[in-house]
Amino acid sequence: MSFNVNDFRQQIVGDGARPNLFEVRMNFPSFAAQGDVNRKISFFCNAAQLPGSTIGLTPAFYFGREVKLAGNRTFQEWNISIMNDEDFVVRNGFERWMNGMSDPVFNVRAASAAVVDGGYGVNATVIQYGKKGDVIKTYDFVGMFPIDIQPIDLSWSQNDTIEEFQVTLAVQYWTSQQNTSALGGVVRGLLG
Numbered sequence: 001m002s003f004n005v006n007d008f009r010q011q012i013v014g015d016g017a018r019p020n021l022f023e024v025r026m027n028f029p030s031f032a033a034q035g036d037v038n039r040k041i042s043f044f045c046n047a048a049q050l051p052g053s054t055i056g057l058t059p060a061f062y063f064g065r066e067v068k069l070a071g072n073r074t075f076q077e078w079n080i081s082i083m084n085d086e087d088f089v090v091r092n093g094f095e096r097w098m099n100g101m102s103d104p105v106f107n108v109r110a111a112s113a114a115v116v117d118g119g120y121g122v123n124a125t126v127i128q129y130g131k132k133g134d135v136i137k138t139y140d141f142v143g144m145f146p147i148d149i150q151p152i153d154l155s156w157s158q159n160d161t162i163e164e165f166q167v168t169l170a171v172q173y174w175t176s177q178q179n180t181s182a183l184g185g186v187v188r189g190l191l192g
Contacts, residue, residue, distance in 0.1 A: 014130055021131065024048050024080060026124035031112040032097035035089045044090050046164070047081035048126050051139055051174050075171045078141060084152060084163035094149050094167055101145065120145050121172070135179050143172035 024045040027038045056071030082090050100113040101120045113120040121143035128137040148168035 014136075017128060017136065018131065021129040022048060023127045023129070024124065025127070027122055028093050028097060029100065029113065029120055029122055031100045031110055032093050034093065034096065035087070037089050037093035040085070040089050041082075041093075044083045044085065045080050046083050049079060050126065050128065050137075051078055051141070051171070052076050053174070073173075075173050077147065078144065078169045078171050079166060080169070081164055081166050084165060091149075091152075091165065094146050097146055098149065116143050116145070116172070124169075137179060138177045139174050140177070141169075141171050141174045144169045146170075 023042055026041050026045075027033065028041075053073055053075045055073050058069045058071040060067045060069055082094075084091055097120065100110040102109060109120075115121075122145070124141045124144060126139045126141075127135055130136045146167050147170045148166075150166040150168075152163050152165045154163075
């Protein structure tokens, strides 16, 4: 097949998805949700990932020949980046969340964080938008909680910049939803 730029142009739906058109929605557990943290996370989470997962391999052998069979599915941790405001509302929320799971002094879990579901584990959503502002894909994370809050680097030489920090969250699993109505029949036609 020879190269034809018009064939390529006809295949790229909506000029391609853009990585800067996204939003993260997350409700912190009740013991960590103070102030406006549930609203601010949507504004200050400035980098995230559409998630990945892996199917493990279960090898079986037959007369010395390896046969590869599908194994169990695992879900990687989810990494997000947060801009820090002077009120530290989001940073404080993540610190309270981790403190509720493991008190830094007494090494005990808060009663309100006794279990994952309904305790320290929450659900979250990352929404991918199209260039017209319509939702084109969503991922729902189930039972997640922070396992790492990165430090914030301070320096006298850092001018004209806003502090940022990264958070790694453990995820039980995620599901995804396609929004085929956003681009009408074009997407439906491509998906079969």
